Amino acid sequence: MIRFIDSSIKTFKRVEFRAGLNILLVDTHPDASQGQTRNSAGKTSLVEIIHFLLGADVERDSIFRLNVLKNEAFFGGLAIDGCDIEVERTGADPSRIFFRNECFDALGVTAKLDKKTGRQFISNTMWKQVLANKIFGIPFDRSGSVYAEPYAPSFRALISYFARRRNSGGFLQPERYATVQQRGDYQVNLSCLLGLDWQIAREFERLRQREKSLSGIRKAAKTGAFGHLVGTVAELRPKLTVTKRKAEALRERLSHFEVHESYRQDAQRAANAKMRMQKLTREIVTLNERLESLNQAIVSEAPPRESDVQRVYEAAGVELPQVALRRYDEVQSFYRSIVQNRRFYLQSELDDVRHALRVKEDELERLAVERRTILQALAGKGALEDFLKMQAELAEAEAQAASLDERFRAAQILEGESTQLRIDRMQLKLRLEQDLRERKDAVDAAILTISDTFARLYDDRYGYFLIEATDNGPEFRIHIEGDRGGGIANMEIFCFDAMLYQVARGRSIGPSFLVHDSHLFDGVDSRQISKALEFGHQMTSPKGQYIVTMNSDVLSGLSFSNDFEIYDYVLPTRLTDKTDSGGLFGFRFS
Numbered sequence: 150m151i152r153f154i155d156s157s158i159k160t161f162k163r164v165e166f167r168a169g170l171n172i173l174l175v176d177t178h179p180d181a182s183q184g185q186t187r188n189s190a191g192k193t194s195l196v197e198i199i200h201f202l203l204g205a206d207v208e209r210d211s212i213f214r215l216n217v218l219k220n221e222a223f224f225g226g227l228a229i230d231g232c233d234i235e236v237e238r239t240g241a242d243p244s245r246i247f248f249r250n251e252c253f254d255a256l257g258v259t260a261k262l263d264k265k266t267g268r269q270f271i272s273n274t275m276w277k278q279v280l281a282n283k284i285f286g287i288p289f290d291r292s293g294s295v296y297a298e299p300y301a302p303s304f305r306a307l308i309s310y311f312a313r314r315r316n317s318g319g320f321l322q323p324e325r326y327a328t329v330q331q332r333g334d335y336q337v338n339l340s341c342l343l344g345l346d347w348q349i350a351r352e353f354e355r356l357r358q359r360e361k362s363l364s365g366i367r368k369a370a371k372t373g374a375f376g377h378l379v380g381t382v383a384e385l386r387p388k389l390t391v392t393k394r395k396a397e398a399l400r401e402r403l404s405h406f407e408v409h410e411s412y413r414q415d416a417q418r419a420a421n422a423k424m425r426m427q428k429l430t431r432e433i434v435t436l437n438e439r440l441e442s443l444n445q446a447i448v449s450e451a452p453p454r455e456s457d458v459q460r461v462y463e464a465a466g467v468e469l470p471q472v473a474l475r476r477y478d479e480v481q482s483f484y485r486s487i488v489q490n491r492r493f494y495l496q497s498e499l500d501d502v503r504h505a506l507r508v509k510e511d512e513l514e515r516l517a518v519e520r521r522t523i524l525q526a527l528a529g530k531g532a533l534e535d536f537l538k539m540q541a542e543l544a545e546a547e548a549q550a551a552s553l554d555e556r557f558r559a560a561q562i563l564e565g566e567s568t569q570l571r572i573d574r575m576q577l578k579l580r581l582e583q584d585l586r587e588r589k590d591a592v593d594a595a596i597l598t599i600s601d602t603f604a605r606l607y608d609d610r611y612g613y614f615l616i617e618a619t620d621n622g623p624e625f626r627i628h629i630e631g632d633r634g635g636g637i638a639n640m641e642i643f644c645f646d647a648m649l650y651q652v653a654r655g656r657s658i659g660p661s662f663l664v665h666d667s668h669l670f671d672g673v674d675s676r677q678i679s680k681a682l683e684f685g686h687q688m689t690s691p692k693g694q695y696i697v698t699m700n701s702d703v704l705s706g707l708s709f710s711n712d713f714e715i716y717d718y719v720l721p722t723r724l725t726d727k728t729d730s731g732g733l734f735g736f737r738f739s
Contacts, residue, residue: 150166150168150227150228150661150662150693150694151166151199151225151226151227151228151662151694151696152165152166152226152227152228152233153165153166153224153225153226154166154195154198154199154202154223154224154225154226155223155224155225155226156198156221156222156223156224156734157221157222157223157224158218158221158734158735159735160730160734160735160736161733161734161735162722162724162733162735163722164195164720164722164733165720165721165722166694166696166720167694168689168690168691168692168693168694169686169689169690169691169693169694169695169718170682170685170686170689170690170694170695170697170718171694171695171696171697171718171720172682172697172698172699172704172715172718172719172720173192173195173696173697173698173699173720173722173724174699174700174701174704174719174720174723174724175190175192175667175698175699175700175701175723175724175725175726176701176723176724176725176726176727176731177700177701177702177725177726178725178726178727190724190725190726190731190732190733191724191732191733191734192666192667192698192699192724192733193314193315193316193666193668193698194212194733194734195698195733196312196313196314196315196664196666196698197211197212197314197316198223198225199225199312199664200308200309200312200314201213201223201238201243202223202224202225202227202236202238203225203280203308203312204246204273204276204277204280204304204305205305206305207240207243211240213239213240213243214240215240215738217736217738218240218734218738219239219240219241220239220240220241221239221240222237222238222239222247223237223238223239224236224237224249225237228661229256229280229283229284230255230283231255232252232255232256233250233252234248234250234252234255234256235248235249235250236248236249236276237249238273243273244272244273244274245263245270245271245272245273246270246271246272246273246275246276247263247268247269247270248260248269248270248271253269253271256279256283257279257289258271258275258279277303277304277305278291278304280304280308281303281304281307284304284307284308284658284659284660285302285304285307285341285658285659286657286658287302287304295348298351299351299355300333300334300337300351300354300355301337301347301351302337302338302341302347303338306326306334306337306338307338307341307342307659308660309326309327310326310338310339310342310646310649311646311649311650311659311660311662311663311664312662312663312664313326313642313646313664313665313666313669314326314327314666315666315668317329320639320642320666320668320669322642323625323627323641323642323644323645323646324339324624324625324626324645331354332354332357332621332622333350333351333353333354333357333622334354335625336350336353336354336622336623336624337350337351337354339623339625339649340623342649342652342653342658342659343591343592343595343616343649343652344588344591344594344652344656345584345585345588345591345592345616345623346580346584346588349577349580349581349584349622349623350622350623352577352580353574353577353581353621353622353623354622356570356573356574356577357621359566359570360570363566363567363570385553388553389550389553389554392546392549392550392553393550395546396543396546396547396550399542399543399546400543418519418523419520419523419524422516422517422519422520422523423520425512425516426513426516426517426520429509429512429513429516430513432509433506433509433510433513436502436505436506436509437506439502440499440502440503440506443495443498443499443502444499446495447492447495447496447499574620575620577622578618578619578620581618581622581623582618585616585618585623591652592616594652594655595614595616595648595652596613596614596616598647598648598651598652599612599613599614599627599644599645599647599648600612600613600614602643602644602647602648602684603629603644605680605684606640606643606644606677606680606681606684607629607677609631610629610630610631611629611630611631612627612628612629612630612641612644613627613628613630614626614627614628614645614648615627615628627641627644627645628641629641629644635672635673635674635677636670636671636672636673636674636677639669639670639671639672639673640673640677640681642669643665643669643681646663646665647663647684647685647688650663650688650689650693651688654693661689661692661693661694662689662693662694662695662696663685663688663689663693663694663695663696664696664697665685665695665696665697665698666698667697667698667699667700667703670699670703675703675706675707675708676708678703678707679707679708679709682695682697682707682709682715682718683709683710683713685697686713686718704719
């Protein structure tokens, strides 16, 4: 229970609470604007102070960061596990929780000493661990337990259902205590409060995170940020196969490779020999053609007969009688000399061609033997540069194959993950359905509790509460049938919170208080407000508290049962919007 709320601010109005219904009333002034009435009296700030003293984080826009408040201390009296505790916290040093009375042994914690003030304190982190253990039964030492893993129930999430914060959007949906609350958070924490297997809800959240990662990778691949790194199985398979074969071929060649010290020189000699042989071959062809021509000339050329010469001269003597002709024997001798010289020339030319042919054929044979010997010596061998180059090519091919193999396996995982996610989601849903069957008593308790609350509030409406096993985890839906006027949505939240309070207390967990800001009742029919206040008192008394902030003009318009005197539950501390000093803090601030 909450015994009191106080502050070091001299003008702060201390608020003391008791069992049952507690109404912090704000006397509204007829001339005050709606903004003044709602924002300056401090009703919402009271809820914020309760959360502040229960370990809430102090964000940058928190009122406890304001210059006028950050150096002021706020005090809270709490009854926890049979021990009265008085805690203190400031916005200037929110990580420390000071105790104004000796209670460390009862809480099972070891305090630290503030050297400046000589006072004892514990960290806010440890304070939340204490509250989680004492109020919700979560192990103080979570190491090695399921509570140490991500997406486990937390004190701050659980307690937020029992003191909804308007500034966080706590009055918009029954299952959410804040607009920014994720599906996994409310599924896990509500399952914990209702006595369901909250680890199934956590597995659904892990599944969503896997899907989110997969979706991000797919999106990146489509936009090109990842496409060249991953690819698809179909695209990568042929590339990987070809690259592996290339690496294997290079590896095989290197295994039989021998380095020849003068490989370059010998290879050049063989190349030169080949070029010389090609030239000699062309020259031999030419010589053979010349040889054939000379042989034909010797055979085909026949000198004219001496009788033919004689007839020519005789004719010349007749036709040219005036010409002095040499004697016939001189001419005959000259003729014989010409014939002899012609034969000698042809034979000499023939001998020269045959000699040249033999020389070139001998050189051709020698070069062929030399080149064959060189090539046999170079077979299977190579230069050191070639060996090193081949090694570099192999290293590059193997690296490319390894990279492609990694990408191929990644692509297989990505493409297979979708199928696996569908299988896991189906299995989780089956587990959830089985859990709801096995925990039928817990489910029925929640349904009947809300049904009873509906009956207390409405005579002409029917409401229901569903806990449904869906493909996306457990879903919790509360609904009051009929038209949505008269603040029906707000009363659904009231019924939901009342159910959580009763179910948790029935399981011996949860706080002994339920806190509602007056904004919960905005637009609600006066009859339902009256019944809600009466029911809140009956639900929490005598060992619990229903704390409500409310404006006097709203309260004055309510009617109650004959035996229920509402002003008996109005707290002595009264706030007002009539003056700047009438609010909770005793002064106005932006």
